[in-house]
Each structure stands twice: as structure tokens, then as C-alpha cells.
Amino acid sequence: MLQAYFCCLFIRRNKNRSGSISIQVISKAGGRYKVLKSFGSAKTLEQEKILTQQAKQFIVKSEGTQSLFIEQDDVLIESFLNSIDNAQVKVIGPELVFGRIYTAIGYNNIEDEMFRHLVLTRLFHPGSKLKAVDYLNRYLGIEQRIDSIYRFMDKLGNQLHHQVESISFKHLKAISKNKIGLVFYDLTTLHFESSDEDDLRKTGFSKVGKHQNPQIYLGLLLTLQGYAIGYQIFEGNIFEGHTLIPVLEKFEHRFNLERPIVVADAGLLTAKNLELLEARKYQYIIGARIKNETKQIKDKIVSHRWIKNKPLTITKTNKQRLIVSYSTNRAKKDAHNRERGLKRLEKKIKSKKLTKANINNRGYNKYLKLKGNIDVCIDYQKYQKDAVWDGLKGYLTNSKLKPIKIIDNYRQLWQIEKAFRISKTDLRIRPIYHRLKHRIEAHICISFTAYNIYKELERVLQKEKSQLSVKRAAELTHTMYNLNIQLPRSKKTKSILLNMDKEQDHLYNIIKRNF
Numbered sequence: 001m002l003q004a005y006f007c008c009l010f011i012r013r014n015k016n017r018s019g020s021i022s023i024q025v026i027s028k029a030g031g032r033y034k035v036l037k038s039f040g041s042a043k044t045l046e047q048e049k050i051l052t053q054q055a056k057q058f059i060v061k062s063e064g065t066q067s068l069f070i071e072q073d074d075v076l077i078e079s080f081l082n083s084i085d086n087a088q089v090k091v092i093g094p095e096l097v098f099g100r101i102y103t104a105i106g107y108n109n110i111e112d113e114m115f116r117h118l119v120l121t122r123l124f125h126p127g128s129k130l131k132a133v134d135y136l137n138r139y140l141g142i143e144q145r146i147d148s149i150y151r152f153m154d155k156l157g158n159q160l161h162h163q164v165e166s167i168s169f170k171h172l173k174a175i176s177k178n179k180i181g182l183v184f185y186d187l188t189t190l191h192f193e194s195s196d197e198d199d200l201r202k203t204g205f206s207k208v209g210k211h212q213n214p215q216i217y218l219g220l221l222l223t224l225q226g227y228a229i230g231y232q233i234f235e236g237n238i239f240e241g242h243t244l245i246p247v248l249e250k251f252e253h254r255f256n257l258e259r260p261i262v263v264a265d266a267g268l269l270t271a272k273n274l275e276l277l278e279a280r281k282y283q284y285i286i287g288a289r290i291k292n293e294t295k296q297i298k299d300k301i302v303s304h305r306w307i308k309n310k311p312l313t314i315t316k317t318n319k320q321r322l323i324v325s326y327s328t329n330r331a332k333k334d335a336h337n338r339e340r341g342l343k344r345l346e347k348k349i350k351s352k353k354l355t356k357a358n359i360n361n362r363g364y365n366k367y368l369k370l371k372g373n374i375d376v377c378i379d380y381q382k383y384q385k386d387a388v389w390d391g392l393k394g395y396l397t398n399s400k401l402k403p404i405k406i407i408d409n410y411r412q413l414w415q416i417e418k419a420f421r422i423s424k425t426d427l428r429i430r431p432i433y434h435r436l437k438h439r440i441e442a443h444i445c446i447s448f449t450a451y452n453i454y455k456e457l458e459r460v461l462q463k464e465k466s467q468l469s470v471k472r473a474a475e476l477t478h479t480m481y482n483l484n485i486q487l488p489r490s491k492k493t494k495s496i497l498l499n500m501d502k503e504q505d506h507l508y509n510i511i512k513r514n515f
Contacts, residue, residue, distance in 0.1 A: 009036070009059045011052065016041060023051040025058050036062070088484050092497065093477025093504075094124040097511050101453045104515040106167045110160060114152045115446070117142065122450040124477060153442040160445050162254075165230040168452050169255050172227050175459070182409060183229065183260045184222045185247060185268070186416045187240050189215045218444065219243050221251055226415035227455055229255070231448055233441065241270040248282065261285060261399055263409055269396065278319060278398060285401075285410050288322055288394030297322065302388045311403045316396075323395040323403045331391025338386060342367065345378055419451065460514045468507060476504050 008029070014022040020041040027034050039055050042048035098120050102108065107119070117136055125135040132149060136142040172180075217234040232247045244264060251257055259282055266287035277284050290301060297314055304312050306326040314322040341364030348354050354376045359368045367386075371377040397406050458470045468476075483496045500508060 009062060011055045011059070013048075013052075019043070021048050023048070023055050025055050025062075084483070084485070090482045090484065091478065091480065092482035093480030094120045096480055096508060097457070097473065097477050098123045098453055100511055100515040101456050105171045105452065105456060107164070107449060107453075109167065110163060112152070112156075114149070115156065115160065115449075117144075118149070118152075118446050119449045119453070122446055123453060123474060150439070153439045156438075156442040156445070158438065158441040158445070161441065164445055164449050165254075168449075169229060171452075171456075172223065172229065176223070176227075179258060180223055180229075180260050181258075182224045182263060182412075183248075183257070184224070184263045184413055184416045185219065185244055186265060186413065187217050187219050187234075187243060187267070190218055216440065217243065219247050220416060220419060221247055222416050222419055224409075224412055224415070225459075226419055228419065228448065228452055231444065233444060240267045241273050244268045244273055245276050245280075248280075259283070261401075261409070263413060265413060274320075274396075274398075283397070283399040285395055285397045285399060285406050287410065288324075288396040290322070290324060290392060290394035291389060293322070293394075301392065301394075309404070311407060313403055319398045321397055323397065323406050325393050325395075325403075325407050326391050327393070328391060330393065334390040335387065338364070338383070338390070342378070342383060349376060349378065460510060463514070464510050466506070466510060468503070472503075473507050476507055480504055480508075 008027055010026050010028060012024045012026050012035075014024065016022055018041075020043050022041050023039040025036045025039070027036055037055075037058055039051045039058075042051050099116070102116060102119065107116070110116070118132060121132040121135050125131055133144050133146050136144045217238055217240075219232040219234060221229040221231070223229060230247075230251050232243070232250065234243055244262075248262065252259075261283040262277065263285045264287070266289050269286050269289065274284070274286075290298070293301075297316075300314060301312065301324055304324075306312075311323050311325040314324070316322055345354075345364060345367060354368065356370060356374065356376065358365055358376065359370060360366075367378050367380075367383045368376055369379040369382075395406055395410050399406065401409070454470055457473060461468055461470065461473065480500060481498045483498055484493060485496065486493050
């Protein structure tokens with residue numbers, strides 16, 4: 001079929017036996033036709049449009065019709081854009097940001113690509129493994145089924161635990177200017193939606209009130225700056241105090257730690273733990289329960305006249321000191337919390353919801369007492385006496401650090417609280433929907449790796465004095481796109497990084513400078 005175009009030159013569209021369409025430019029002179037140029041064959045409508053536009057451009061140039069050149073360029077570009085479909089546009093941000101950090105830390109030495117995908121998904125699109133499947137399929141074009149991810153996790157189990165920790169520690173040593181002189185240890189509970197128990201998942205004291213749900217304990221060892229050295233999983237009904245020594249011994253032997261000062265909260269304070277720490281020549285700073293001290297020590301504390309920024313030091317043994325500090329801000333907070341607890345008790349008593357079984361030392365129930373044989377009431381005298389402890393905080397130590405330094409170091413425990421908060425909120429490590437032990441172990445390993453990448457991004461943002469938070473940086477990766485196209489003539493595939501906005505460009509430049 002012939003189409004008249006610019007009087008002397010024509011575009012011919014031939015249908016081939018294979019079903020493709022050939023596009024040619026021919027000329028007509030003296031009733032004779034001559035093929036000037038062939039532009040190839042098109043298998044799709046969009047390819048045909050592109051080849052046709054190329055033919056039109058050839059005619060424009062051949063006849064010197066420059067006045068229409070820009071218009072033809074516009075038509076060609078518009079045709080090209082119309083040929084792009086969603087499958088060619090991929091979210092590249094997680095790979096550009098988190099992927100480069102993953103490689104820089106050294107996790108690329110873990111050969112299985114699925115581990116990389118699941119770690120980056122945990123950072124970019126945290127949630128269930130079904131969400132991971134959705135992310136891989138929709139945004140990366142990687143066809144996966146949930147069954148394949150579960151099979152991978154079955155295979156993974158605990159086998160990468162030590163390798164991930166070793167890679168993480170090697171990187172930590174590389175970025176640390178000083179030796180690891182201080183380590184922070186704490187536990188958190190991770191609950192399960194299922195009600196079934198087994199050897200690992202046990203009901204126990206839940207730190208988030210999920211006492212009916214099976215749980216596990218996750219012990220985390222961190223540096224002063226909040227970098228994770230390693231982790232340990234414990235059964236859900238273990239006593240907190242029994243976890244400290246096994247974790248310290250594990251990492252002391254594995255990484256040859258030079259007996260750092262151990263910082264932990266009062267939950268780890270047991271006579272046995274302190275005895276074992278001292279026997280192994282560990283120095284420690286542990287939160288003290290000053291209300292449980294001897295009458296002589298308690299009298300000394302409550303009768304002390306507090307001077308701002310001057311803590312009280314009480315020598316308990318040749319090696320051990322009790323440091324006590326006072327803060328007006330803490331006193332206000334303690335008083336407020338006691339008053340709020342009292343009001344809750346009064347409300348429950350008024351509604352007759354409290355019984356003899358509620359009289360115990362848990363929280364503010366310690367203010368309850370029995371009136372007669374069955375009536376529960378509040379011991380207001382005990383409540384008032386407790387005010388003398390408002391604003392006081394104790395620290396037990398065998399180190400030779402100055403009292404102010406001991407208090408400052410203990411206050412850095414917020415780093416471990418932050419680590420647990422990041423894991424639980426930003427990375428959504430809980431609730432855990434897995435039931436099998438090896439899948440639980442794989443889930444924790446993936447989350448631990450993701451946390452270290454998160455911390456490394458935080459480090460470089462602070463180093464570059466960027467105003468971006470890690471959370472905002474993660475959000476920016478959601479709209480960093482890559483376009484994959486096939487060039488019409490060479491048939492080569494070309495990958496094009498689409499232009500970024502100002503914030504994204506700022507983030508990407510930081511990543512390129514540091515990794």
C-alpha cells in the first residue's frame with residue numbers, strides 16, 4: 001500500500017509472511033518506483049510507529065523541509081514515550097542506597113542473592129514475606145513465589161548467623177577510631193501471633209503486655225555509638241539475669257574483645273551475675289535497685305543533701321561502689337507517674353475490680369493493702385513515704401571511672417533502646433508470624449543485617465552533616481526510578497537512571513562519596 005508523502009517521496013508499509021511489518025522510503029520518478037532506504041521490520045504497533053517516524057525524518061532531511069523538522073522530532077519523541085510500559089520502569093532507589101551500603105559493609109560475600117533481596121526489602125518495604133514477594137515482583141521484576149522464600153528461609157536457618165556477625169564486626173572495627181572499651185547489653189521480647197508453644201517459643205513476662213502470646217527473648221550487644229556487635233536468641237521464659245554471661249563469653253571468644261566495661265540495666269542485676277563478672281575480670285556499670293539496699297545505705301541516701309551535678313558515692317566492698325544521683329526533672333517525672341498510678345488504683349477500687357489477689361509488689365500495686373478480711377484499699381501513708389525516692393537513680397559499679405563518667409556512660413543505654421525501637425517499628429521485626437525455629441532464626445538474621453545497614457546510613461548522614469533523617473532517606477528511595485529500553489536499530493538494552501529531585505540527588509551524592 002502506497003501513502004503519498006511530500007509529493008515525490010513515499011513511505012511503504014509491507015506486511016511480511018512472519019506477520020511483521022517492513023517500513024521503506026521509496027521515490028517515484030517517471031512512473032517508476034525506487035527503494036531509497038529500508039528501516040527494518042516491526043513486530044509491535046509501537047515499533048512500527050517508531051520506524052515510521054524515522055522514515056518521515058529521512059524524507060524531511062532528503063527534501064530539506066527544515067520548517068517541519070522540530071514538529072517531526074516532537075512526534076518521534078511522543079511516539080517513543082508512548083512505547084514505554086510500566087514493566088520497563090523499576091524502583092532503583094533501594095539498590096542505589098541500601099544496596100551499595102550492603103556491598104560496602106561486605107554482606108555481598110554472602111553468595112545467595114535471595115538473602116540480599118530479603119534484607120533490602122526489610123529496609124524498603126518491611127512487613128510480612130508476602131510483602132517481600134510483592135516488592136520483588138512489582139518493583140524489581142523478579143518473579144518469586146512465597147513458597148520459594150520459605151524454602152530459602154528453611155535452608156538459611158541459623159547458618160548465616162555467625163557469618164553475618166563476623167562481617168558486621170569487621171566493618172565495625174574498620175569504622176571505629178578507638179577500641180571497643182564499652183559495651184551495652186539488654187533484652188527485649190518478641191511475641192508471636194500463634195498461641196502454640198514449643199522448645200523456643202514460651203509464654204513468659206512480656207515487656208509489651210503480650211503475656212498470653214508465646215515469645216522469645218532477643219539479647220543485643222551494642223557499642224557506645226549504638227552499633228550492633230551481635231545477638232543471641234533465648235527461649236521466652238528464661239530469667240533475664242541468666243542471659244548476660246553467655247552472651248559476653250560468646251563474643252569475647254569470637255572477637256577477642258579486650259574485656260570492655262559492661263553496661264546493663266537493673267534487670268540484669270543479680271548477685272550471681274556480679275560474682276561471675278568479677279571472677280572473669282569484667283568491669284561493669286549496672287542499674288541499682290536502691291530501695292532494696294540495707295537500711296543503713298537507704299538512710300544515708302534519703303538524708304543526703306543534694307548538690308547539683310554532685311552524685312553521692314557509697315563504698316560497698318573493696319571493689320564495688322554505689323553511685324546515686326538526683327535530678328529535679330526526674331523527680332517531677334517520678335512524682336507525676338506515682339500520682340497517675342494512684343489515680344488508676346483509686347478508679348479500680350471504686351469500680352470494685354481489685355481483689356486480694358491484686359495485693360503484690362508489681363508496679364503501683366505495692367500501695368494496696370487489705371482492710372479487714374476482704375476489702376482492698378490504698379495505703380496512702382506508704383504512697384507519701386515513697387516521695388523521698390523521687391528523682392533518685394542508683395548505679396552499681398566496680399570500675400575506677402569517676403562518678404560523673406559512670407552516670408554518663410549508663411545514660412547511653414538509650415542507644416540500645418533506640419536499636420530495639422528501630423527494629424520493632426522501622427524494620428517491623430515483630431510480631432513474628434513464623435512458627436518453625438529455623439525460620440525464626442532466619443527472620444532475626446535478616447533483621448539484624450538490615451539494622452546494621454540502617455545504622456551505617458545514619459553514620460554517613462551525620463558525617464556529611466545532612467539534614468536528612470534515615471527514615472526520610474528511606475522514603476526518598478521509593479521514588480528513584482530506572483528505565484530499561486531497547487534501542488530500535490541495535491536492539492541493545494539500555495538502562496537509564498531518571499532524573500531525581502533535589503533531596504534525592506543530595507542523598508545519592510552522599511552515597512556515591514562514601515561507598
